[in-house]
Amino acid sequence: QVQLVESGGGLVQAGGSLRLSCAASGRLFSINVMGWYRQAPGKQRELVAGIASGGSPNYADSVKGRFTISRDNAKNTVYLQMNSLKPEDTAVYYCYANAVDPTTSWSRRSDIWGQGTQVTVSS
Secondary structure (H helix, E strand, C coil): CCCEEEECCEEEECCCCEEEEEEECCCCEEEEEEEEEEECCCCCCEEEEEEECCCCEEECHHHCCCEEEEEEHHHCEEEEEECCCCHHHCEEEEEEEEEECCCCCCCCEEEEECCCEEEEEEC
């Protein structure tokens, strides 16, 4: 089964920047959307940013103007550039894709999640 592997998390001071990367371990096809979710301790998982094939990216209101999502379709990779980080951005960030995973089935789409990468922003 194709997996999504996140990297780039870490500890930064408020106002700093991080870039998260998410790469598929194998080839995915017919990708509808890739995106990033996050979950802080004791809180629900929420959408941070998403980018659909052939569509414009969208962002949670809390990150607009600070975060930028991008894709490299040839590499099955999605990025999240995070600038002007705030302590409230602290969370585990999860990569997501909806796509055809040929190792599972050519006839069904799958929701694929990464294992998460920790982002901690200190004040």
